[in-house]
Amino acid sequence: MSAQTGMTGSPAGPVTPVPAGLPSGPGNGSTRQGSARPSGGPAGRGRRAETRAAWVLALPFCILFLAFTAWPVIQSFFMSFTDTKAKDLKHPFSVNVIGLDNYTKALSDPIFRKSAVNTAYFVLIGMPLTLVMALAAAVALDKGISRFRAVFRLGFYLPVITSIVAVAVVWRFLLQDPGGLINTALGWVGIDGPNWLGDPKWSMPALIMMAAWRNFGTAMIIFLAGLQSVPAELHEAAAIDGAGVWQRFRNVTMPLLRPTLLFVMVTTAIGYLQFFEEPYVMTQGGPLNSTMSLTYATFNQFGFGNYGLAAAMSYIIFVVIAIVTAVQFRLLRERS
Amino acid sequence: MRRTTITVACMTAAALTMTACGRSADNGGAAAQTGAAVSTGAAKGNLTMWAMGAEGDKLPELIKDFETANPGLTVKVTAIPWNAAHDKFMTAVTANKTPDLAMVGTTWMGELAGSDALDPTPSQIDKSAFFDGAQKTTEVGGTSFGIPWYVETRVVFYRSDLAKKAGFDTVPSDQAGLKEMAKAMQTKAGAKWGLGLQAGGTGSWQSLMPFAWSNGADLTKDGGKAYNFDSPQMLESMKYYQSYFTDGISDKAAPATPTTEPDFASGKVPMFISGPWEMSGVEKVGGAGFKDKYNVAPIPAGSAGSSSFVGGSNLAVFKSTQNRDAAWKLVQWLAQPDVQAKWYTMSTDLPSVKSAWQDPKLTSDKKLAVFGKQLETAKAPPSFSTWEQVVANLDTELEKVTKTGADPAAALKTVQQQADSVGTGQ
Numbered sequence: 001m002s003a004q005t006g007m008t009g010s011p012a013g014p015v016t017p018v019p020a021g022l023p024s025g026p027g028n029g030s031t032r033q034g035s036a037r038p039s040g041g042p043a044g045r046g047r048r049a050e051t052r053a054a055w056v057l058a059l060p061f062c063i064l065f066l067a068f069t070a071w072p073v074i075q076s077f078f079m080s081f082t083d084t085k086a087k088d089l090k091h092p093f094s095v096n097v098i099g100l101d102n103y104t105k106a107l108s109d110p111i112f113r114k115s116a117v118n119t120a121y122f123v124l125i126g127m128p129l130t131l132v133m134a135l136a137a138a139v140a141l142d143k144g145i146s147r148f149r150a151v152f153r154l155g156f157y158l159p160v161i162t163s164i165v166a167v168a169v170v171w172r173f174l175l176q177d178p179g180g181l182i183n184t185a186l187g188w189v190g191i192d193g194p195n196w197l198g199d200p201k202w203s204m205p206a207l208i209m210m211a212a213w214r215n216f217g218t219a220m221i222i223f224l225a226g227l228q229s230v231p232a233e234l235h236e237a238a239a240i241d242g243a244g245v246w247q248r249f250r251n252v253t254m255p256l257l258r259p260t261l262l263f264v265m266v267t268t269a270i271g272y273l274q275f276f277e278e279p280y281v282m283t284q285g286g287p288l289n290s291t292m293s294l295t296y297a298t299f300n301q302f303g304f305g306n307y308g309l310a311a312a313m314s315y316i317i318f319v320v321i322a323i324v325t326a327v328q329f330r331l332l333r334e335r336s
Numbered sequence: 337m338r339r340t341t342i343t344v345a346c347m348t349a350a351a352l353t354m355t356a357c358g359r360s361a362d363n364g365g366a367a368a369q370t371g372a373a374v375s376t377g378a379a380k381g382n383l384t385m386w387a388m389g390a391e392g393d394k395l396p397e398l399i400k401d402f403e404t405a406n407p408g409l410t411v412k413v414t415a416i417p418w419n420a421a422h423d424k425f426m427t428a429v430t431a432n433k434t435p436d437l438a439m440v441g442t443t444w445m446g447e448l449a450g451s452d453a454l455d456p457t458p459s460q461i462d463k464s465a466f467f468d469g470a471q472k473t474t475e476v477g478g479t480s481f482g483i484p485w486y487v488e489t490r491v492v493f494y495r496s497d498l499a500k501k502a503g504f505d506t507v508p509s510d511q512a513g514l515k516e517m518a519k520a521m522q523t524k525a526g527a528k529w530g531l532g533l534q535a536g537g538t539g540s541w542q543s544l545m546p547f548a549w550s551n552g553a554d555l556t557k558d559g560g561k562a563y564n565f566d567s568p569q570m571l572e573s574m575k576y577y578q579s580y581f582t583d584g585i586s587d588k589a590a591p592a593t594p595t596t597e598p599d600f601a602s603g604k605v606p607m608f609i610s611g612p613w614e615m616s617g618v619e620k621v622g623g624a625g626f627k628d629k630y631n632v633a634p635i636p637a638g639s640a641g642s643s644s645f646v647g648g649s650n651l652a653v654f655k656s657t658q659n660r661d662a663a664w665k666l667v668q669w670l671a672q673p674d675v676q677a678k679w680y681t682m683s684t685d686l687p688s689v690k691s692a693w694q695d696p697k698l699t700s701d702k703k704l705a706v707f708g709k710q711l712e713t714a715k716a717p718p719s720f721s722t723w724e725q726v727v728a729n730l731d732t733e734l735e736k737v738t739k740t741g742a743d744p745a746a747a748l749k750t751v752q753q754q755a756d757s758v759g760t761g762q
Contacts, residue, residue, distance in 0.1 A: 085761070087451040087721065089430040111732070198589040200739075286537050287589075288735055303422075304725035305447065 080312040086305025095308075102312035112313065114289050115297040118204065122293065123272045123324075126208045130268055131261075133212055134219030139249075141220070142227040153224075157217035164214075168281035171210050172197070197283055200290035207278045207291055214278075215271070219264045226260030227253065262332040266325055273321050294320075368478035371458040371664075379662035380408035386425075386438040388418045391486075391649070394683050402669050409662060429453045434654040437663045439485060442473040442650055446721035449476035450761065455653040456481055458664055461671070469646040470688045473716040477762060482652030483671050486685035488611040489644045489714040490546055491706055493618070495606035496631045498525040507633035511547065511576060514636040518585045521606050530585040532596060532608035533577065536735025541727050542645050543609055544734060548573035549715045552640030556718050561762075563718070563726060563755035566748040573638070574737060574744040581738045588739050597621040600630070609635070611647070612686055612707055632706045646714035648688065686711070721761035729754045 075092070080102055082095040106112050137156050145152055159167065174181045175196040183193030196206040230253055238248045254261075276295040279285050285292035285300075294317050301310035379402075387395050392415025399411050414435065416424055422444060428434045429451050440448065448454050457463070457480040463471055470484035492507050492514070499505070502520035507513075518530030534540040545553075553569035556562065580586040587605070596614070599605040601622040608614075619626050635644045651670060653663040669675060676687035677695035686707060687693060693708045717723055733747035 086426055086447060089426065090432075090451065195589050284538055286735070288536070288739060289732060300728070304728075305426075305721070306725070 076311045077315065079308055080315050082308050084308040086307060102309045103316065105309060106313045106316055111289060111292060112297050115292040115294050118290065118292055119273060119275055119294045121204055122208060122275050123269060126211055127268050127272055129208065130212045130216045130219060131264065134216040135223050137216065137220045138223035138227055141224055156220055159214045160217040164277045164281055167214060172282065175206050198287060200288040203283055203287060203290045207282060211278050219268060222260060222264050226257045230256045258332060262328065266328050269324055269328065270321055273317065273324065369456040371456040374458050374460055374664040375661045378408060379406040379665040381659045381662055383409065383411045383437065383659055383662055383666060384414065384435040385411060386414050386416055386435045388416050388421045388439055391439055391683060392416060398679055398682060402666060411666065432656055434656050436657040436659055437651060437653045437667060440482065440650045440652045442647060442716060443723055445473060445481060445650065446476050446719040446723060446761065449481045450721045453654055454481040455655050455660065457483065461668060465690060466688050467646065467690060467711045469714045469716050470648060473719060474650050476719050482650045483667060484688035485649050485651040485670060487646055487648035487688045487711055488686055489646050489707055489710045490542065490609050490611055491644065491710050492633045492635060493600065493608050493610060493614060494631060494633065495603060495629060497629045498527065498603055498606045501525040507636065509637055511636045511638055515585065518607055522585065525606065527603060527606045529587045529605045530607060531580060532599065532605040533580055533586040535581065535588050535590055535738040536731065538731060540734050541730045544573065544577050546609065546635045546644040547576060547638065549643035550635055550638035550640060552638065562760060563752065565730065565755055566752040570748055571745055574748060578737050578744055582741060601626065615703060632703050634706060634710050642713060644710050644714040646711060646716050722758050726755045726758055
């Protein structure tokens, strides 16, 4: 987990600050050549001083970055190729390099495989559900609800800023069987609700519901901003041409919303692929490992002290996230 | 260009570190050790001690007595929440910033001793003073590291009033009898479930093992060098455990948040197996007079007599301590029968020292005596550093056995295979 956050942080890290410290602008190449001459003119000396100053200014960041982002990433990557156990932490380099063994072990581990299926289930159902809920709420806030708009906006966003621990307590009451609010409400319409968290078939749907409820607020806020940037004139023009509400939404709003949609999809997918908190507080991965997620399985391996294996698992998750993100960019890229 | 240079540099550095590593050859299975003798006289200097949970909060009060007896000594007790403790210990060991002594979870002994962090127990401490099963939890590879501080064990809790209705005065002393009684609770005393057994989830092995140990199961083989899960005794016990679920005596789909106490008080589940803390738990929920409506009984005997699970916490001194003598003196003091009895009144932690049970503070409670008797035969799991990982598989497989009716023999085979591939970590 630490490996991942390190990795996701890294692409922006090393690239931006270093060039920013270097001389830039037109004529960059020639002045640098000039300054390389031993008897450089005053302009060259000024440039050199500037470069030095830039490096000095960038240094604190570089050191912090190298020590706290780059090094952990390198070490965890290295760890994933070794048989590091918890008791080796005192001497992190006196371990055996075992090549790709950890990776093959992770991929053949039945619990890790099961958790991969569970995570896919969670993302494939949970992400569309979250996006649809968020978009619906955003459209309603943008067009439909005019009174108490701020109250609704706050209400929908509140779950995002509420602590998962508090959310878990409330949801456990809601999902309780028998006697939970959800099953009581289902009972009113004659449905005998399932034992949500105790039944392996229903535990994942219950967590998906909870995650969608908890996360759609963020997506909603971003969609709302996107909706408000759709020019009203386009809607007017389309309306004059005879387009109905649904046609305008599909052919005017949606295309203009595509960059927003891409952003929301990518961030939601990254978050959902690292699905952890909900099973951790609600089910501990059970019953029958039906809510065990990839990150939870990895977390357990860290807990068992199998640091090498856990690091390999983290990198597998990282690769999956990278691939899923790349696919989304490809599917939703700007077609001009 | 610049990026290529960085990449090349990184790869070279990585390659260099790769070649520099490798385990040192001596992974020595050293012989059993005994710590050097501790000096006599008063303890002096400063000590830092870590303790978890309620113990961490109440311990400073107890230790005041020790400080009064040893005027040159100051003990600083740091309370640590249980859920953060394991990580904190491992980080401390890695950074060589351990306390002088600490309360240690019994299942961490293998890991901590394996990291060479603990000091072997000196010979002055009489190991036979403690309950045997508890003493075993301090032993890793034949060497004892520290002492058992307090213990807990699991016994059968039952509603004595409902048992009378079901036609039982007490819990039968054999496993078949227990099942009959649980069934009678359902048919004659109106209970929804006869016996509350954990169907799965973390720690469900602790409900299974009392039966297995009573049947004579041994979790190690080859002279304590390997795990042993697919033994006939384990199979017999797992089948017995499963039968409670297939016969509808125990609830397969118990709620995610346990409702043991309210269900016990309402008579919905009038029997369960748990530890001493449940006495205050059920009495609080049951209200006034509930004390007389329930009782406790030892685990019904199997072919090897009655046994149970022993848990609790140990006390250990760390190797890196600068004040070894004082640390061990504090440990010795905490193991004195009178101090253990006093600690029971402060914390309700059961004494690990056998003679402390003669203290009137403990003998006055009849229910407590059942725990004391059970402790004499109770057993602890092996102190291998991989135990937690291996037993997590047992939890998973046990859940399949209880909930989906999976074959116990196949389940144990899977656990054994996984245990063999993980190894004991010694």
